[in-house]
Structure formats: C-alpha cells, structure tokens
Amino acid sequence: MRVHFIAIGGSAMHNLALALNQKGYVVTGSDDTIFEPSKTRLKNAGLLPEEYGWFPEKISGDLDAVILGMHAKADNPELLQAQELGVKIYSYPEFLYEQSKDKTRVVIGGSHGKTTITSMILHVLHYHGHEVDFMLGAQLEGFDTMVHLTEDNDFILLEGDEYLSSPIDRRPKFHLYQPNIALISGIAWDHINVFPTYENYVEQFEIFANSISRGGILVYNAEDAEVKRIAEAATAPTRKHPYTTPEYTVENGETLLETPEGPMPISVFGAHNLNNLAGAKWICQHMGVDEDDFYEAISSFQGASKRLEKIGETADNVAYKDFAHSPSKVKATTDAVKQQYPERKLIACLELHTYSSLNSEFLSLYKGSLNAAEEAVVFYSPEAVSIKKLKNISKEEIFKAFDREDLQVFTDAEAFKEYLFGLKLDKTALLLMSSGNYGGLNFEDINRIL
Template sequence: MSNSPQKVHFIAIGGAVMHNLALALHQKGYQVTGSDDEIYDPAKSRLQSAGILPDNIGWNEENIKEDLDAVILGMHARKENPELLKAQKLGLKIYSFPEYVYEQSKEKQRIVIAGSHGKTSITSIILHVLKYYNRNFDYLVGAQIEGFDLMVKLSDDAPTIIIEGDEYLSSALEMRSKFLFYHPHIALFSGIAWDHFNVFPKFEDYVKAFEELADGLPKAGAIIFDETDNMVDVICEKEREDVNKVPYKAHPYEVKNGVSYLLTDNGKVPLKIFGEHNMKNLNGAKKILERLAITEEMFYEAIQSFSGAAKRLEKLGENKYTQIFRDFAHAPSKVEATTKAGKELQPERQLIACYELHTYSSLNKDFLPHYAEKLDAADRAVVFYSPHTLEIKKMPAISKDEIKKAFGRDDIEVFTTAEELDSFLKSQNWYNSNLLLMSSGTFGGTDLSQLAKEILEMPVDIPEGEKTAVKNKKSSKLRGIFKRKK
C-alpha cells in the first residue's frame, strides 16, 4: 500500500459512514475534499473541525480535477450527478465506499459481519475486546462506539480488518450489496429476515445476496453462523469445499434484579447489555475472537465493560421506578427481539414500547403484515408514523386501522404527530414502568434525551397497597436496627 499522499474526493460526503471514512483518510494524511446537497450534525461539525467541510452545499463539477487519485461515490448520489459525470468523462477511478475499503485492505485478513440484525452489535463487541487487549486492527462499523473516535479506521500496518457488512446496495453505479465487495476470509451470518423492500422486492432476491456472500468465501475460509436461524442454517450448512462451518447460539445466561449474567464454567459474568438476541450476538463475536487468539478467559474479562453501541438498547436514563431505552430497531425481526429484551430485563415492570414506521419497507402496505405480533411482548404498544414522510417518499397514505390490523393488536396506540406522542407519554403514570423507543428516525423531530429527562422528573402515583407495603418494610428495617443497637 502506498505511503504517498493521495487526493480523494467524496460525492455525498455527509453520510454516516462516508464522513467517517473521509475523516479516517484525512487523519492518514490524504488530501480530502467532498460535496453533498445536505449535511447535518454530527457530520457537519466533525467535518468542519477537521477543515474538510465543503464551502458550499450542492454539487459542482468544478470540484472534480484531473489530479484526483480516487472519487468515492455515496449511495445518496444519483447516476446523473454532475460531479460523477465529470469524473467519468475524465476517466478517474470511481469507487463505492465498500470498493474503496477493499482496495485499502487487500493485504489484510478481512472479517465481515453480515445479517439482517445484530451485525452492528457483534462488530462492536469484537472491536471492544480487541481494543481492551491493545490489538492492532482496522475496522468499519455502522454506529459510534464508546472508546472509538471514528466509525472507520484504515491503517497501513494492521494485519486484520473487522467490517460490518451491510446488504444494502453500494452506489448508483454498483447496484449490488455492499458486503459482496469486501471479499472476506471469514464471514459471520447473524440472521436473515426480509428487509429493504424497496431494493429487494422479493424475499428470494434478498436471500440470494447472502448466499452469494457465502459462496464467495475462499478455501480455508470460515462461515460462522446462528444455527437457530432457519434461513441462515440453510445457506451456511451448504457444502463448500474447504470452508469451515462454525455454528453458534445464545450463550447460557440468567437475569437477576435487572442484570444479565453469563453462566460459565468458572461462575457468573455480569454484563451491561441484556436480551437473548444480545447473548447470541455476544457468542457470535466470541467465535470470531477465538480465531484472533482471544481465549475464553480473556473474552469474559473484557466483555464485562462493554456497554453497547450507540442507539442499540442505549439507556437514556433511569430513576428508582423507571428505565428508558432507545434502539435503532426498524425491521420486524429487530423490533421483536428488542421488545422481548426490554420485557425480559424487568418482567415485573410494565413495558411501554414505542415504534416508529420510518423506512421505505416499514411504510409499505404490502410489507406491513410482517410486523404481526412483533410488539406482543410489550404491555402497551405504541406506533408512530408521519404522514409527511409518506408524502416525501411518494407513498400511499396508511390508516390507523391498517396499522392495528398489521400488528395484530386492537389495543395499539397510533400517533401521527410528535405533539400527540409527547402528550401521551407524559400523561402516563411511570411508577414501576419502563419505556422503549425504537426508530431509525427521530419520532418527528423529538429530542429523545430531553423527553427521557422530563419523564424521569415527573412525579409518580404509587398505589395505596404498595405504599403500605413500603411503609411496613421501612418500619421492619428500623425495628431491626433498633434491636441491634439495644
């Protein structure tokens, strides 16, 4: 890999991964420029701080110079983008970001984490453990992780790169799944549940992308897979010459007083994360790490300090009566797993689960029935969607009755404005109740951290019977103290 400075231009630099890749290359000493028709925080502030925020918003073919070593094209940019057309005219090297990441990691061991759900968490666990032991590695992950400044690292000397492999399309020029461009030596499959209805209109098309990834593994490569997922099992158990198959399932665990513990041969290991799906994620990561010389003992030590990736069952706040979490869940399988995890954590508490229909798939009437029973683990279920979002996406309107029917719950609460949702949540008695907020959006522009703060500061109404029980418990404790003093 060349150490000489490179000139790289990003078309659609404002994306989550795109701006992180731009920052990573800037840190590496590359001359980085970029453009976009919209850039929001945190990308805007971070690019500005690094001195590579575009001077003007919008596309301008003058940004494309003959001396560019590479042009990186984001999925947000279309085929008729004037900068792309200029780059093509000049015959410049044009890459989607997964193609470019591969170019930068050809000489490394490449490990890709794929699946409809869990891939961010699994990647994050692997990164956390490797960092805990000061290993030298590169990475690409789809969320911010505690202890990591960027979501991308590309160095010249790291022997391994850990990549979260997204199945979504790569760019307007490369209409194939991103993970197909990484050419991994080891691939993990966490689960397959139909998603991205807009680009995979048939379930068979969606599954085919994962099968193609598995078929592309080299001899002496390895497939690590969730053996409890029927579709993954079918793909990964297929005979492939000299490719190792390593199945996994949820690590044995128990939940006590709101804390999850791994059950190991050497005792219980306390965790900061929870939910059966995370016990699967954790065990999948463990299988990968074993191949990177991380022993069981080392893994159990490091995993205790892992608090999760941003927006993945992230705790927004708590008091003695209530805990509030947010999660990026948007596909049906993610909504179901996250809701079950929220209830399992403290089954004695009421769980109010709020889910926003925000993606193209979730707002599609043909896809909606896939959400049937996915919120059933919640004591109270809430669905939010914005009619304005449907208008922007040029999709037909959805009625509240259609949503109730799709989710299979007549008691579901449906709201279409942030004000309605805010009013509903603040009208609840939050005694012995937890709140779960699930969305890849913002619930109509709601500041979720502020909402959580306000809910946690609200007074609660303790039922009379429980007031008496608490009073008796305190009296009993005081009598015990008094007796000891005597």
C-alpha cells in the same frame, strides 16, 4: 493520494473521509446538505465544503480517486465530470476493499445484530490492546471514528451491510469485501424497495457466503434455519463454526452469563444480544483472543450507540432507545426489555420510518411484535410516506397488521409528544424504537418523565 468524496456528509462517508485524512491523504468533498454530527466533525478536520452543492470544477484529472456515496444521484454533475475525465470511481465498499486487499478481512453480515457483534468484537480487541483496522455502523465509546485505516495492521473488521453500494453499482456492499473470515447472524426480509421478494433477499446472503476467500472460515447462527441452510450449502468456506445462544439468567434486572468460571454479570441483555455475544466470541477466537480473555473484556461492554441504549433511569423507572425497525428486531428488543424487567410495566413505542416499514404490503410481518408490552404505541408520519412515494397507509391498516386491539396509533408528532410527556410512570420500563426521531423528539427530554 488525492481523493474526492461525492456526498461527503453521510454517516459512513464522512467517517471514511476522516480516516483517510488521518492517514495523510488529501481529501476534498461535496454535498447538497450536511447535518450534525458530520458537519462539526468535518469542520474540525478542515474537510467541510465551503458551500453546499455540486461543483464539476472540483473534479480534475489529477485526482487519484472519487468515492461515490449512495446519497448522490446517477446524474450528479460531479460524477458525470469524473466519468468524462476517466477518473477512477469507487463505491464506499469498493474503496474499503482496495484499502484491505493485503489484510485478513473479517466481515460481519446479517439482517440484524451485525452492528452489535462488530462493536463487541472491536471492544474486546481494544480492551486487550489488539490493533486492527475497522469499519462499523455506529459510534462506539472509546473510539473517535467509525472507520480506521492503517498500512500496518494485519486485520480489518468490517460490518457487512446488504444494502446497495452506490447509485451506479447495484451490488450489495457485503458482496465486495471477499472475507477471509465471515459471520452471518440472522436473516429477516428487509429493504423491500431493493429486494422485492423474500427469495431475492435471501439470495444475497447465499452469494455472500460463497464470496469467502479460498481457505476461509464461516461462523453462523445455527438457531436461524435460513442461515443454517445457507451455511451448510456454502462451498467456499473451508471451515464452518455454528453458534447458539449461551445459558444465562436474569436476577433483579441484571443478566448473568454462564461461563466456565461461573455466572458473570454483563451490561447487555436479551436473548438476541446473548446470541450476538456467542458469535462475537467465535470471531474473537479466530482473531487471536482466547475464551477467558474474551469473557474478561465483554463484561465491560456497554453496547453500541442506539442499540438498547439506556437514556434514563430512576429507582422505579428506566428508559431505552433502540434502532429496531424490522419486525424480527422489534419483537426481539421488546421481548428482551420485558425479560430484563418482568416486574415493571413495559411501554413500547415504535416509529415506522423506513421504506419497508411504511409499505402496506410489508406491514403484516409486524403481527405480534409488540405483544410483550403492556402498552403499545405506533407512530408514523403520513408525510414520510408521501416523501417516499409510497401508497398511503391508514390507522386501520396499522391496527390490522399488529393485531392488537389496544394499540395506540399516532400520525402527528406533537400529539405523540403530548402523550409521551403526559405519562405518569410508576415501576415502568419505557422503550423507544426508531431509526428516526418521532418527528423531532429530543431523547434527552425523556428524563423529565422518569
């Protein structure tokens, strides 16, 4: 097959391009800019466009498919050419469904935790030599790409994102997969630029639960009231399996998971991650891995990239970075680090970076989210607010939203770095939460202050 990618440089898109190239497809693509690591990975595979920009002449009638990324606009010249020629146009999730129509589709959905749960499942399957197709949203140790597609594997494991499919397909991605086995980890309002009300956002998960194929299975977090309500009301799944956070203890900075064989040390920590683990166990059992084998494999799981990822440690200090940006995830992550290191001072730094987090109407949801930290810092860039065409937010609004008098707020990247690298850490846990990089912070430099 001949396939052309419009906006090939995206994190998800370039991984799909690499997977199809490995599968033997003829792959081409375009983009107006491509950053690392996509640039080098595409170059090494011979897929990096010769020059940046959009070139309608790349679109011809002999293409079998065009895959359209969210980065492109609806008036993209290559898209318009494909539409005029009648070339089949797929969104990213549409094409994944086409590749997996004859497989057992396992889809992990939820406002938070889906990347971690998908990574846990994939780690366990890989540990025991179970080959599956997959797509997940973060790089995982031991895997070259985030997408793997074959003709032969029976299962495909998909991280089910609720964001939109493409510029011309406004359906959430996870509505298109029609899972045979599905999981919902939790619901906390996000993507308010697309889902303007909480009710509208929740409705997407109701649709997802009822998109399960006939005879399918729904695994769900029974500790989330909204998820529980949706799961119990869903009529599509034949079987439903609730899960809850398993018993565990923390001793000297190590989390011990209670198992039928007794306490077992694990690398991941925090109640939210133990809850994720319980969901992953159910899914693995439905994919042919028994409980004992699950525990054996999960003990060596180090976590997905940017999800409570340890970036430095000394005898007295430790530093983590995390992708957390939604209020519920920020609170869960901050609480988890404090629980893991109760005797250490916790300094929690949050960058407000996403559309939702920089929206003044959304800010109030962050109240109390950093309370577990002895020292709390918020960074945001007024320039990012302007680029997203949002109403300006003031430091006063940040203080009011987080409801914390000693909160430190930075709006200048250099001033934040001066604060960070001026810290004198002593028996401290440093937590950096962001889906960005604090205006250009090199996380490797954190070791200088530990």
